[in-house]
Amino acid sequence: MIKPYLYVDKSKGKGRGVYTKERIPAGTRIETSPVLVLSYDDTEIVDKTKLHNYIFLWGVRETRSCIALGFCSIYNHDYNPNCEYEMDFDAETMSIITRRDIKRGEELFINYNGDVTDDSPVWFDMKRTKENQEKSK
Numbered sequence: 001m002i003k004p005y006l007y008v009d010k011s012k013g014k015g016r017g018v019y020t021k022e023r024i025p026a027g028t029r030i031e032t033s034p035v036l037v038l039s040y041d042d043t044e045i046v047d048k049t050k051l052h053n054y055i056f057l058w059g060v061r062e063t064r065s066c067i068a069l070g071f072c073s074i075y076n077h078d079y080n081p082n083c084e085y086e087m088d089f090d091a092e093t094m095s096i097i098t099r100r101d102i103k104r105g106e107e108l109f110i111n112y113n114g115d116v117t118d119d120s121p122v123w124f125d126m127k128r129t130k131e132n133q134e135k136s137k
Contacts, residue, residue: 026104031096033070068094078109
């Protein structure tokens with residue numbers, strides 16, 4: 001399930017991103033998509049390819065990874081994201097939920113570290129906004 005008002009478009013300096021054509025209230029589940037779970041061995045292989053940028057660690061111990069279908073792998077990273085993701089290991093799905101009200105036309109972000117409060121460095125250069133710098137003090 002992907003809400004019909006979501007769409008993918010270019011994101012300045014970030015490739016593509018997910019946007020909304022409508023206002024979205026906080027706490028809205030905007031997407032639930034299936035994932036393809038990869039074994040530990042497959043994860044090691046995929047980590048050496050361009051797909052590395054599109055996989056998520058998977059499982060309670062994070063020994064596997066997954067490729068999320070739908071738009072899940074297109075959301076860009078932010079240390080203060082307007083959305084969060086939720087994984088259902090039994091159903092093999094990933095959901096995106098808004099953390100605050102979203103304006104029409106706004107880009108949607110998740111924190112790639114999995115926890116919206118985790119400001120650990122990610123594997124690519126990420127400029128921190130003043131808001132994010134204040135948050136990490």
